[in-house]
Every structure is written in C-alpha cells, then in structure tokens.
Amino acid sequence: MPQKPLSIAFIIRDPLPPARADVSTLFGDEMPRYGLQTDLVGQLGPHGGSAWHAGAMHAVGSLTSRFAAVLAPLWDLLGLLRVLARTRPDCIQVRDKIASGLLGRWAAALLRVPFVYWMSFPIVEGFEVRRDEIGERGRGLRWLAHTLRARASRHVIYRMVLPHARHIFVQSDAMADWLASQGFARERMTAVPMGVDAxxxxxxxxxxVADPRLDGRRVVLYLGRVAQSRRSDFLLDVADRLRRAQPDVLLVIAGDAPSSDEMAWMRSEIAARQLGEHVLLTGWLPQETALGFAVRAEVGLSPIPRGTLFDVSSPTKLVEYLALGIPSVANDIPDQRLVIEQSGAGLCVPMEAELFAAAVLKLLNDRQLAQQFALRGPAYVKTHRTYAILARNVAKTYKQILPQRA
Incomplete structure (x- = not known):
C-alpha cells in the first residue's frame, strides 16, 4: 500500500497562483517526487498563473485590494482553516510574512507539528529602508506609521517567530551567515539559492520574439523587476554610456514595476536622458514572451545594489541568463560573485556605470570570449542551479525535520 505523502501548509507572501519558480517549480513539480505535497495559502494576484496540482490552493483575498496589508493575516487565518478542514498538515510553513508568521507559529503549536519559516528577503530591513526614505522628506504622520511598523515587525520576527521555528530556509549562504551573526543557530538553517526549471x-x-524594434540592433537585456529601491535608473546610466561607443545598441528591460508610479518614474527617466531610441521598456510579459526577448540578446545585465537588503539575496536573473547561454555582466553581491567564479560564464564588476558599460562592450566586441561564456553557462546551471538539483537538498531537510510515519 503506497504511503500517504507528507503535507506542508504553506502561507506565502507572493500572489496566487504562484509565478515564482522557487514556489511553482520547487514545490509544484519537485517536492511531490519526494513524497511531499503542499497546500498553498495566500492572496490572489493581478496576473494569472498555472493550476496547482501538488496539493490544494486556498486563495483568500486579493493583493490588489487597498486593504491587503491590513487584512492579509485574517485572510491567511481563513485559508489555514480551509486547509485544516481538508487535512491535518505535517508542518506549517510561512514565507516572508510578519503577522502571519506569528499565526503559523501558534497554529503549529496547537497542532503539535513543526513550524518552519522561509526567508527569501529581509522584510523587516526592507520596512526600515522605506521608513528612512520617507524620513528624508520629513518626519510626519506617514513616517511615524512606518516607524511603528518597522519596530513592531522587528520585535515579532526576531523575538517571537524565528526563535520558535524548527527550521529556517534562507535565500543564500550569505543570508544564513547574516542571521547566524544575530544569534540564530546556523545548523537550523538551509540555504536554497535561486535556480531555474531546466x-x-x-x-x-x-x-x-519577432519584434522589428530589435532588428539590426546590438541587444543588451535586463530581465526582472523595475524599482527605485533596486536603483533601476542605473541601467539607464549604463545605456547612456553604451550608445556613445555603440550607436546601434538597444537595452531591453523586460519586466514590470511594483506599481504604476514606479513604471511612470522609469519612463520619465528614459525621456529625461533622451534614451527612447536606445531603451525598450516592455512592462509585464508572459514568461514565454519574456524568454523570446531574452534569446535575442547578446549580453545580460544583473546589477543588484549592495547593502543589507540585497547582499543576502540570490538573484534569479543571472542564473536565467546563464541557462539560456547569454554572456552576462553582474556586480559583486556574494551569490552573484560565487556564480560567476564557479561558472566562468560572465564578468563580475562593481556596480558602477563606467565599469558595467566597459564590461558589456568587451563582450559585444570579443565574439570569441562571448561564445566561450555562452557555452559554459548552460553546463554550469544544469549541474548546480536547476530545481531538480536544489530539490534534493530541500527534500532531505524536510525528511529530517518532519515527523516520520510508521
């Protein structure tokens, strides 16, 4: 008689249905191979996603609601109750949520099952950065509200949630080392860097993609989100320098912004620099279309600002470029530096516009070097950064922390 799969009730911050590969691929495709099914709990997003066949999906509320930030914990409670009406999970896991992290901890205690936290981003430190940005414009009621949110969030996560987690999955070894420096046991953490679906x-x-705007151009690609916090205007500084040396260059920024205001800001920056002929900002694209743009690029860019927020990250875009055989230029946050050093499929430079532009021009002008990088990238990803590879370590960790049935 086949054994019943172990079950994870997983409360996530990302929109449902899941689009991020570290949810959709890792938990949707890979974990079932190891006898682990996942019931997702969260809010609906603005864009559709694939159906969930690795368990059940309980979408309560919508991230497009103006009250989403306030109501999300209540919605997650309702979603969790729906999970419990269907099955008794073997563990409760929360990803990147504050109040719902506390909810998950309490629910796990009541059910007497392990509580697991998945940290893909230092969310508290993100709140503090936002507080400081607002404070630069004056310390009014808005600044006070963000100050209280950041302070309360820090207390909840670092005093009430993480200390009670049976295990903490983190985005990178750098994040694990950073949490260990704050007093959390390193042996209670597993680093799961970003990978790709092979x-x-x-x-x-x-x-x-058959887009005439790319015809006859030296295409350079940025695949990812546009945001002021990510200093996305840095891409325009690079494009401005590239067009002086390579007049037929076209920077394709294939991605969306978290808000219409951020997208308007990026378009205004393009106009202010008079880069309309050299920058194509696509907005949100289905993955198939985005990849269609990607394979027409000669060089991929992955600039990630240095600092607490991003030094502990594991950016997807660099690994995606390498998987597609796109020679890449990335800056020196720890995970990107590691990938470049191990793969030998790109150039790693500090996040300075002159250095980035020089590295891009080197790849555009040295076809032999670019071809070597293009060949090395896919081979590296297949042996180090596909989700089939990463899933082995994740599944092994679950088998150690989840209760085993007779």
Missing amino acids: EQFDRDSIKP
Whole structure:
C-alpha cells in the first residue's frame, strides 16, 4: 500500500497562483517526487498563473485590494482553516510574512507539528529602508506609521517567530551567515539559492520574439523587476554610456514595476536622458514572451545594489541568463560573485556605470570570449542551479525535520 505523502501548509507572501519558480517549480513539480505535497495559502494576484496540482490552493483575498496589508493575516487565518478542514498538515510553513508568521507559529503549536519559516528577503530591513526614505522628506504622520511598523515587525520576527521555528530556509549562504551573526543557530538553517526549471529555460525550445524594434540592433537585456529601491535608473546610466561607443545598441528591460508610479518614474527617466531610441521598456510579459526577448540578446545585465537588503539575496536573473547561454555582466553581491567564479560564464564588476558599460562592450566586441561564456553557462546551471538539483537538498531537510510515519 503506497504511503500517504507528507503535507506542508504553506502561507506565502507572493500572489496566487504562484509565478515564482522557487514556489511553482520547487514545490509544484519537485517536492511531490519526494513524497511531499503542499497546500498553498495566500492572496490572489493581478496576473494569472498555472493550476496547482501538488496539493490544494486556498486563495483568500486579493493583493490588489487597498486593504491587503491590513487584512492579509485574517485572510491567511481563513485559508489555514480551509486547509485544516481538508487535512491535518505535517508542518506549517510561512514565507516572508510578519503577522502571519506569528499565526503559523501558534497554529503549529496547537497542532503539535513543526513550524518552519522561509526567508527569501529581509522584510523587516526592507520596512526600515522605506521608513528612512520617507524620513528624508520629513518626519510626519506617514513616517511615524512606518516607524511603528518597522519596530513592531522587528520585535515579532526576531523575538517571537524565528526563535520558535524548527527550521529556517534562507535565500543564500550569505543570508544564513547574516542571521547566524544575530544569534540564530546556523545548523537550523538551509540555504536554497535561486535556480531555474531546466525545461523552461532550454534555449532550443524557445521561439525568439519577432519584434522589428530589435532588428539590426546590438541587444543588451535586463530581465526582472523595475524599482527605485533596486536603483533601476542605473541601467539607464549604463545605456547612456553604451550608445556613445555603440550607436546601434538597444537595452531591453523586460519586466514590470511594483506599481504604476514606479513604471511612470522609469519612463520619465528614459525621456529625461533622451534614451527612447536606445531603451525598450516592455512592462509585464508572459514568461514565454519574456524568454523570446531574452534569446535575442547578446549580453545580460544583473546589477543588484549592495547593502543589507540585497547582499543576502540570490538573484534569479543571472542564473536565467546563464541557462539560456547569454554572456552576462553582474556586480559583486556574494551569490552573484560565487556564480560567476564557479561558472566562468560572465564578468563580475562593481556596480558602477563606467565599469558595467566597459564590461558589456568587451563582450559585444570579443565574439570569441562571448561564445566561450555562452557555452559554459548552460553546463554550469544544469549541474548546480536547476530545481531538480536544489530539490534534493530541500527534500532531505524536510525528511529530517518532519515527523516520520510508521
């Protein structure tokens, strides 16, 4: 008689249905291979996603609601109750949520099952950065509200949630070391860097986009989110320098912004620099279309600002470029530096516009070097950063922390 799969009730911050590969691929495709099913709890997002076949999906509320930040814990409670009406999970796991982290901890205690926290981003420190940005414009009621949120969030996560987690999954070894420096046991952490779905990022299976704006241009790619906090205008500084040396260059920024205001800001920056002929900002794209743009690029860019927020991150875009055989230029946050050093498939430079532009021009002008990088990238990803590879370590960790059935 086949054994019943172990069950994870997983409360996530990202929109449902899941689009991020570290949820959709890792938990949707890979964990079932190891006898682990996942019931997702969260809020609906503005864009659709694939159906969830690795358990059940309980979407309560919507991230498009103006009250989402306030109501999310209540919605997550309702979603968790729906999970419990269906099954008794073997563990409760929360990803990147504050109040719902506390909810998950209490629910796990009541059910007497392990509580696990998944930290893909230092959310508290993100709140503090936002508080400081507002404070630069004056310390009014808005600044006070963000100050109270940041202070309360720090107390909840670092005093009431993480100390009671049976295990903490983190985004990178750098994040694990950072949490260990704050007093959390390193042996209670597992680093799960970003990877790719090998089938989706098989270059031979991707149809290049037929967009005449790319014809006859030296295409440079940025695949990812646009945001002021990510200093996305840095890309425009690089494009401005590139066009002086390479007049037919076109920077394709294939991605959306977290808000219409952020997208308007980026468009205004392009106009202010008179880069309309050299920068194509696509906005949100289905993955198939985004990859169609990607395979027409000669160089991929992955600039990530240094600092507490991003030094502990594991950016997806660099690994995606390498999987597609796109020679890349990335800056020196720890995970990117490690990937460049191990793969030998790109150039790693500090996040300075002159240095980035020089590295891009080196790849555009040295076809032999670019071809070497293009060949090394997919081979590295297949042996180090596909979710099939990463899943082995994740599944092994779950088997150690989840109760085993007779």
